[in-house]
Amino acid sequence: xxxxxxxNKSLAVLLLGGGAVxxxxxxxxxQNQWSFGQNPSPQQMGQAExxxxxxxxxxxxxxxxxVEIVVHKTIKAPGRVPLPDDxxxxxxxxxxxxxxxxxxxGNGGGDDQGGTMEQVGTGSGVILEVDxxxxxxxxxxxxxxxxxxxxVTLADGRRIDNAKVLGADPKSDLxxxxxxxxxxxxxxxxxxxxxxxxxxxxxxxxxxxxxGSMTHGxxxxxxxxxxxxxxxxxxEDFIQVDAPINPGNSGGPLVNLxxxxxxxxxxxxxRSGGFQGIGFAIPVNDARFVYSQLKEHGKVTRGWLGVSxxxxxxxxxxxxxxxxxxxxxxxxxxxxxxxxxxGKLQPYDVVTAINGKPVQNVTQLxxxxxxxxxxxxxxxxxxxxxxxxxxxxKLGTQPENLLASNNQNVAPQGGTHARSAEALGMHLxxxxxxxxxxxxxxxxxxxxxxxxxxxxxxxxxxxxxxxxDVITQxxxxxxKSAEEASSLITKHTGKAPILxxxxxxxxxxxxxxxxxx
Numbered sequence: 122x123x124x125x126x127x128x129n130k131s132l133a134v135l136l137l138g139g140g141a142v143x144x145x146x147x148x149x150x151x152q153n154q155w156s157f158g159q160n161p162s163p164q165q166m167g168q169a170e171x172x173x174x175x176x177x178x179x180x181x182x183x184x185x186x187x188v189e190i191v192v193h194k195t196i197k198a199p200g201r202v203p204l205p206d207d208x209x210x211x212x213x214x215x216x217x218x219x220x221x222x223x224x225x226x227g228n229g230g231g232d233d234q235g236g237t238m239e240q241v242g243t244g245s246g247v248i249l250e251v252d253x254x255x256x257x258x259x260x261x262x263x264x265x266x267x268x269x270x271x272x273v274t275l276a277d278g279r280r281i282d283n284a285k286v287l288g289a290d291p292k293s294d295l296x297x298x299x300x301x302x303x304x305x306x307x308x309x310x311x312x313x314x315x316x317x318x319x320x321x322x323x324x325x326x327x328x329x330x331x332x333g334s335m336t337h338g339x340x341x342x343x344x345x346x347x348x349x350x351x352x353x354x355x356x357e358d359f360i361q362v363d364a365p366i367n368p369g370n371s372g373g374p375l376v377n378l379x380x381x382x383x384x385x386x387x388x389x390x391x392r393s394g395g396f397q398g399i400g401f402a403i404p405v406n407d408a409r410f411v412y413s414q415l416k417e418h419g420k421v422t423r424g425w426l427g428v429s430x431x432x433x434x435x436x437x438x439x440x441x442x443x444x445x446x447x448x449x450x451x452x453x454x455x456x457x458x459x460x461x462x463x464g465k466l467q468p469y470d471v472v473t474a475i476n477g478k479p480v481q482n483v484t485q486l487x488x489x490x491x492x493x494x495x496x497x498x499x500x501x502x503x504x505x506x507x508x509x510x511x512x513x514x515k516l517g518t519q520p521e522n523l524l525a526s527n528n529q530n531v532a533p534q535g536g537t538h539a540r541s542a543e544a545l546g547m548h549l550x551x552x553x554x555x556x557x558x559x560x561x562x563x564x565x566x567x568x569x570x571x572x573x574x575x576x577x578x579x580x581x582x583x584x585x586x587x588x589x590d591v592i593t594q595x596x597x598x599x600x601k602s603a604e605e606a607s608s609l610i611t612k613h614t615g616k617a618p619i620l621x622x623x624x625x626x627x628x629x630x631x632x633x634x635x636x637x638x
Contacts, residue, residue, distance in 0.1 A: 180323075184276050186249075186308035187248075188332070189327035190243065190298065190372065192264060194242075243369050244372045245326035249308055250416075251305045256300045257416055258284075260295075265372075268286055274327075290415060293421070308381075313384060316404075320377065324338070324362065324386055325373045326371070328366075329368060348388070350387070359388075359401040361399060363398050387403050423490075423493075426516065428462045429630065432483050433449060436452055438584070438618045461514055472486060474501070497516045501513075551571070552571050570602065570603040570606035572587065573588065580634050586623065589625060
């Protein structure tokens with residue numbers, strides 16, 4: 122998502138941005154002159170007028186496609202449980218105290234002991250396609266998902282009561298709503314990949330019900346992940362902006378200086394409930410794939426590998442142990458059984474590219490795989506055993522619940538204690554029935570080395586080894602007992618970290634333990 126602008130488009134934006142910057146400096150100069158009773162020069166007035174002309178033109182182009190969405194939802198009311206103070210709530214001011222399955226709520230009307238209640242919320246949307254009298258609106262899932270009744274108000278004041286949700290996708294927080302009316306106007310799809318930090322942008326929507334409101338600012342940052350909006354299964358890769366965004370803006374378009382839609386306003390980071398300088402929008406290039414799937418099929422079908430992965434940048438010791446000298450790429454921790462990746466990818470592989478396109482991190486890999494259709498053949502370039510090779514994989518269909526699809530790991534299978542790993546801060550034991558019960562090990566755990574204790578501030582603790590982990594490999598060699606694991610640890614030579622493959626309650630993963638100097 123960090124691709125640079127083509128040169129010609131970059132120049133066009135810079136020219137307009139340059140005019141805007143000049144306009145602001147000119148405006149500051151005007152203010153200074155007026156404060157001292159001086160008349161502004163014609164050049165300064167021209168700069169200010171040029172800036173205003175740009176904004177006016179964008180407003181005239183985009184406003185007709187911006188809509189207000191009023192949503193009614195009937196939800197279960199299990200009781201009055203306070204909602205966490207999350208960012209999505211900022212855009213749904215009428216949420217209740219009891220959340221629904223999409224993370225929304227309502228504003229009363231039910232009893233405190235259960236039953237149902239009605240939620241009424243407001244948001245925004247943007248018409249992105251018109252076919253005859255049918256218009257297709259892109260908005261957020263947390264606005265329209267699960268709606269029982271939707272009313273859409275156009276920028277010209279017309280109210281449409283026959284709107285219907287064609288599909289909603291919680292993993293991307295997007296939804297598509299269809300309306301029927303004459304003289305609908307669609308906005309233009311833009312290219313979010315062309316955005317750069319510092320680019321001018323405008324945010325449209327219906328904050329507090331004021332349809333067609335427009336604010337301006339810049340792109341503060343790109344590729345914001347781990348924002349905490351969409352959960353572990355969500356796809357977060359946000360555009361961060363400083364354009365003022367307020368409750369009701371959610372689902373409205375973020376546009377560039379050409380008036381093209383480059384994002385969908387989604388959330389704000391706020392301590393007060395109002396805008397505090399940090400807003401987030403979904404890149405339109407990501408949204409376009411979801412839009413087409415929801416419009417045509419009512420749901421999103423994504424490609425799937427079936428792997429547990431991590432960023433190389435966050436595990437430099439593992440990379441060092443593998444002889445991998447870069448900080449970019451994705452480390453394969455585990456290929457789950459009965460998945461497309463099983464038998465193709467291996468633990469300790471570092472994925473560096475997909476179909477020739479470099480892979481920087483986990484977020485980028487997940488987005489690239491999810492954007493391909495099931496059955497697509499892809500070529501993954503991996504660093505394996507000290508060299509680079511290509512692996513061919515046919516993608517599967519992503520399960521609805523990824524967490525539930527994480528099959529139980531087959532952790533390998535005695536009971537004497539071994540002490541040769543103590544220098545690293547670990548006590549190991551060969552699995553037996555007593556240990557299996559004590560540490561809640563999977564039923565088929567009969568081999569490996571169970572970590573029964575980890576010393577505070579030890580090398581093992583710093584590496585993330587935990588009590589109850591089962592070590593199944595040491596320096597990529599399988600181990601069947603605590604004695605074998607300890608022996609291999611003792612035989613480790615050189616300055617590279619000791620690589621351990623461990624299985625735990627959250628699956629298999631690789632840890633790198635620095636040996637005692």
